[in-house]
Amino acid sequence: MIFLGLFRESILFAINALVVNKLRTILSLLGITIGIFAIITVFTIVDSLEQNLRKSVQSLGNDVVFVEKWPWTFGPDYPWWKYMNRPDAEYTELDAILRKCDGAQAAAFVVSSNITVKYKSSSIENVTIICASHQFDKVKNFEIAEGRYFTEIESEAGRPVAIIGDVLAKTLFPYQSPIGQWIKVHGAKVMVVGVFKKEGESILGGSPDTQVLVPVQYARSIIDIRNNNLDPQLLVRAKSGVSNDDLIDELTGLMRSIRKIQPRAEDNFALNQTSLISNQFDKLFDIVGVAGWIIGGFSILVGGFGIANIMFVSVKERTNIIGIQKSLGAKNYFILLQFIFESIFLSLIGGIFGLIIVYIITLTAGDSFGMEITLSKSNIILGFTISILIGVVSGFVPAYGASQLDPVEAIRAS
Amino acid sequence: METAIRKRPVLITTVCIIGFIWIVGSLPAVFSPSIKKLGDWYPALFGFLVAACFISYIGLWHMKRWGAHVFIGAFFLKEIILIMIDDVSYPGFVISVFFIACMTAYYKKMDVNL
Incomplete structure (x- = not known):
């Protein structure tokens, strides 16, 4: 007291x-x-x-390995001239990974570019188009708020279907549901089958809110997916119980055999993981x-x-x-x-x-x-x-x- | 009231000066990112320890027994925390034990009052 x-x-x-x-x-x-x-x-x-x-980083996937040309390491001794001459990841390599990689739960081939999206008189420029193979939904973490993901037939046959981001949906279709509507992507008509759940800005850029996802087999008809400016990637998700390091070891051997790299020669690909960024x-x-x-x-x-x-x-x-x-x-x-x-x-x-x-x-x-x-x-x-x-x-x-x-x-x- | 001015031994003066220097160095560490990473309450706990040590050195400077008591209490608490976070510093432990030995040596000459 x-x-x-x-x-x-x-x-x-x-x-x-x-x-x-x-x-x-x-x-x-x-x-x-x-x-x-x-x-x-x-x-x-x-x-x-x-x-x-x-x-x-979590949305990129903590257990996903990215096979691509450039490593995600930075510093004064970055030998960019060496990496520049490396071949890009190719769609054909995806097949080999899916067939032979025991530690992989799923894998997808992805390219991206900037395009213009139109609906009637509305138009949005510099929209990121993600062109991905079917298992993209299994390697990338995202949710669909409205509609659905592509069916396997749509992905494999290259049907003109798209999933659009929340911002695009609200801008192009302010008063109606975008599902079933036809938008123009790079001049070609594509039907909207789904809308991504709103995620907000991403510190790493590339928020799905302003992206359009189309099957890569369809994208072949509107853009040149072999163009190395499109930053082709192979995304491989590890099976549960398989560590990223084990998956990287397996993928290293597999990619070397796919690309027929001599035993003493250096790798001509980079295996990146999100921990490098964090x-x-x-x-x-x-x-x-x-x-x-x-x-x-x-x-x-x-x-x-x-x-x-x-x-x-x-x-x-x-x-x-x-x-x-x-x-x-x-x-x-x-x-x-x-x-x-x-x-x-x-x-x-x-x-x-x-x-x-x-x-x-x-x-x-x-x-x-x-x-x-x-x-x-x-x-x-x-x-x-x-x-x-x-x-x-x-x-x-x-x-x-x-x-x-x-x-x-x-x-x-x- | 006991008002006799007690002469402070050189050893205790040295201990206090080293202690005050340590306090000046430790104060910013309370809000350092490395302490913050240990957990929400660690800066508070570490801050309490630094404050306790500061008070104990002032007590020792004035040759008060409570200074030694506070120092020993803070020492044990600090070691328990360091063991818990697996960050025991052996040089720090030895120096603290040496300080306690110095205080014990002159304990009888210290004032019992506040």
């Missing part, structure tokens, strides 16, 4: 300090507010970016996190000095009161805790303001970043922790000084 009273009294003193010396206190608290704002903003953006990246981004996020940590750290340090300054002044101003309290029987720890609570409370006010600013930014700036930014529970905890820690560290020395005052000397102080 005595602690509750002490706590209440400290809060009242802190509020009094705020009210009596508004400008002085606000300027001192500004350091903590800016520090918490800087650190938590950086952590919030990094966390949100990471979350979006993981979502994007590893590259992890390094980047670490650097951004450390940068935010350094910038915010200095602000917090300055804020801590501000709080310590307020507390020293507060002790000086209330020396008489401390003397009276002690002469009336207040223990040293009572005075000590009184000032520490006050320091923590002041620091918390600064921290809370910082967190509120971050929260307002997450509400308003999400659209500018093109992704959802959320202030996570862990970052709120971190903000409060830093505030309390700075309050304790910067307030302890003045508080301890106050607790050690001689009551007679303290009462005499003017």
Whole structure:
């Protein structure tokens, strides 16, 4: 009970300090507010970016191996001239993989390009067209919100059917269902049989919301799928229980035999997996996190000095009161805790303001970043922790000084 | 009230100075990305430990027994956490044990009051 009273009294003193010396206190608290704002903003953006990246990588498939020309590794020693001369992945290689690869659950051949899509007088330019073989739905993670996926006959016979993204559906067919409607893809008529479920922007680009999926056998009639600008890929998903490494080992041997590569010759293909992308981004996020940590750290340090300054002044101003309290029987720890609570409370006010600013930014700036930014529970905890820690560290020395005052000397102080 | 000014031994002064330097280095680590990655509550826990150590060094600087008590409590808590996250630092452990030995050596000369 005595602690509750002490706590209440400290809060009242802190509020009094705020009210009596508004400008002085606000300027001192500004350091903590800016520090918490800087650190938590950086952590919030990094966390949100990471979350979006993981979502994007997950949509590519964690257990999918991409057979293509270019490896997904970057750096100063990237021998692009060597990779440029490699042959592209071909549709004929898909057959061999499907027949011979024991570790593969499904595989698909995919090419993509940018085209114009039309419906009556509406037209959308630069739409990504994905031309894929039948098992694409088994290697790529997506959901169909309306309609259906292609039948095997449609895929193999190359029927003019398409699945379109949510944004395309809403733009081309604002007042009707797109299912069964005929759109013009690259000048050719294609019937819409399905609409992808809305996924939102992807950090890696290529959101299905703005894509059109057609069978690759049909795409042959409207675009040159052997054109190496279309970035042909073979997507192979591992069977459950088969690790990506095992699948890569098997695919390496298989692709070498398909392409008849000599035993001592280098591979002329790359086997990529999504972890390569996330590893590259992890390094980047670490650097951004450390940068935010350094910038915010200095602000917090300055804020801590501000709080310590307020507390020293507060002790000086209330020396008489401390003397009276002690002469009336207040223990040293009572005075000590009184000032520490006050320091923590002041620091918390600064921290809370910082967190509120971050929260307002997450509400308003999400659209500018093109992704959802959320202030996570862990970052709120971190903000409060830093505030309390700075309050304790910067307030302890003045508080301890106050607790050690001689009551007679303290009462005499003017 | 006991008001006698206790002379601080050089060893305790050295321990406190090293401790304060450690605190200055550890404060930013509370909100470092590496601590944050361990879990939501680790920055809070680590922050509590840093604050406890800071308070203990101030106590030791003033030759107070409660400084030694707080330091030993924080030491055990820190080691339990480090064992839990499998990140025990043997040099850190040895230095802390040395600090505790120094405090024990001068414990009787320390003030029992706050």
